[in-house]
Amino acid sequence: MATSQNVVQAVQAAIVASAHLAAYEHVAAAAQACQRLGSMTSGRWRSAARDLATLEEDLQTAFASAAEELASKADTIGVPEETLWTVGDAAGTLDLLHEPALEELEPDARAARVLDGQVLFGASFMEDAELPDRGTTLLFGWPAPLDPASWPWQANWVVGDSDANGDAEAEAEQLDLFETGELEGEESMLSELAAELSCTTQEARVALRDAAMALTRASLLAGAHTEDDEDEDDTTDGEL
Numbered sequence: 001m002a003t004s005q006n007v008v009q010a011v012q013a014a015i016v017a018s019a020h021l022a023a024y025e026h027v028a029a030a031a032q033a034c035q036r037l038g039s040m041t042s043g044r045w046r047s048a049a050r051d052l053a054t055l056e057e058d059l060q061t062a063f064a065s066a067a068e069e070l071a072s073k074a075d076t077i078g079v080p081e082e083t084l085w086t087v088g089d090a091a092g093t094l095d096l097l098h099e100p101a102l103e104e105l106e107p108d109a110r111a112a113r114v115l116d117g118q119v120l121f122g123a124s125f126m127e128d129a130e131l132p133d134r135g136t137t138l139l140f141g142w143p144a145p146l147d148p149a150s151w152p153w154q155a156n157w158v159v160g161d162s163d164a165n166g167d168a169e170a171e172a173e174q175l176d177l178f179e180t181g182e183l184e185g186e187e188s189m190l191s192e193l194a195a196e197l198s199c200t201t202q203e204a205r206v207a208l209r210d211a212a213m214a215l216t217r218a219s220l221l222a223g224a225h226t227e228d229d230e231d232e233d234d235t236t237d238g239e240l
Helices: 005-040 043-077 081-102 110-116 187-197 201-239
Strands: 120-127 134-141 149-159 173-179
Touching: 005 043, 005 081, 043 081, 081 110, 081 120, 081 134, 081 201, 110 187, 110 201, 120 201, 134 187, 134 201, 149 201, 173 201, 187 201
Parallel strands: none
Antiparallel strands: 120 134, 134 149, 149 173
C-alpha cells in the first residue's frame, strides 16, 4: 500500500525540523564553549565563538520556519504535532546509532542491510517506568511511517571476570539483552523489506528483529558510556 503524498511530505518536514533543532542545540553549546575558551586563552577561540554565534542565529531562524512547516503538515494530515516530532527525532536517532549498530552485526547479515536500506528510517526507545531494566524499541518504516513496529526487551548488566592476575579493576560490565515478547506491528513494512532484501517476508521479519536488537544494544551501550564520562567529569571537578 502506497503512502499518501501528504504523509510523505509531513514526515519529511518532521525530519528536517528535528535536524534543525539538533543542529541549533549543538552549535549553541559549541558557541558557549568557545566563548569560555576565548575568555581564558587566545583570540582564535573568540573569533570562532563569533562565527558560531552567527550560525546559531541562522539556525534559530531556520528552525522557527521548519517548526511552522511541521505544524502545518500535522494539521493537514490530522495528527498532533508531537506525533511528527517523534517521527523526526526517531530518524535522527537512527542516524546516530547507524554505525555502532552495524558493529553489532555481521557485515553480510540481512539485519545490516535493513539498517543500510530505505524502508527503515527511524528508531526510538521507551523505558518501562515501573521496571527500569525493561523497555520497548520502536521501529519507523515505510509505507506506514506513523505506525511503528515495537520490540520489547530486557537488559541486564553483568560483571565480567577479572583478568588472569586477579586484577579487580579489570572487571567490566557486559550487556545482556534479550527480548521479552514478539515483534509487533511490523506487518505494514514486511513486504517492502522483503523486496528490498530479496527474501521472504518471514526472513525479513527476522532481519528486522535482529536490527532492533542491534539498535537497542548500541543505544544502551552509548548511554552507559555517557554515564561513565559524566562520572569522570564529576571526579575531575572535585579534584579541581
